[in-house]
Amino acid sequence: MAHVVVERSFPTPQSDEDLSRVEDQLAPCSGMHGVVWKRSVLSLDRRHMICEYDAPDAETVRKVQREAGAAFDHIWSGEIIGG
Template identity: 45%
Template structure:
């Protein structure tokens, strides 16, 4: 099984409760394609989301999502939200050394990075290590990275006072970034809230 990531944006903000309701809908077609939803990171403003799945390959995830999207109820939800900007990619997960569940639970800011040419995780890590004082000065702590298999996309999770602290620290450290946003995690066990 591999990790597969889905990035999405919405014209109308998505709420955590709507997201949980959507994920309760996934059962059959996901099981059929051996896809397991690992959780999602929903922007605080509800306009962006990153979902993590485990599946045999990216195509299995794509097929399961396509079948889910053909469901009449799902079409109505996605149309109401103005869902667009679908980007699906296989990748790997890299945790900060000594990461504990407690630290992972307080991750709250995400940085999107794109690269025109393939980069290695080590290259980006060397940049961040060189600028580690900038992160410390802004009370920003690295938690986890999702890194695309083609080496051109990266999502990094941090624990920080707010998104602006991460943006400033990343800028001062000379780190490439496309977007920085605060998020709330939505995990499979959260469906008890609905």
Template identity: 35%
Template sequence: MPRYLIERSFPDGLAIPANADGAQACAQIVGVNANSGVTWLHSYVSADRRKTFCIYDAVAPEAIRQVARRNGLPVTSITEVSVLTPYFYY
């Protein structure tokens, strides 16, 4: 399955609390994604919390756009990626 890097912009900053409410919000996103065969692997959040860089597995970029709309999440860009690790060369 293809892997993608999704960049998202949050002008007011990402506001997911580090508590049960935040866990519930993330679980809800995972559930909506699963219904469309999309898997959120992990995300990186900028220090100012205005950008996220998320790693997803999905059959196509359009599947990611669809679940983003259902989850009320912005999508700035979607780029298909592969893993490059320095340890591959050892």
């Protein structure tokens, strides 16, 4: 499994309901493709987010995001360093 990062930016601050809606759209697609959400970090202004996944590869995460209609800026595989 690869560690995959999804970077997102939003034109307006996102409410908890906005974020839940996207999560609900992603869950079925993620399950079908073996993509597992690990955690997300939301900026204090609620306009930028980084989401981390375990997945077969970055392309699979791109496919899931597109199928679910979830907007993203960048998707890339990385290595966890440190704690």
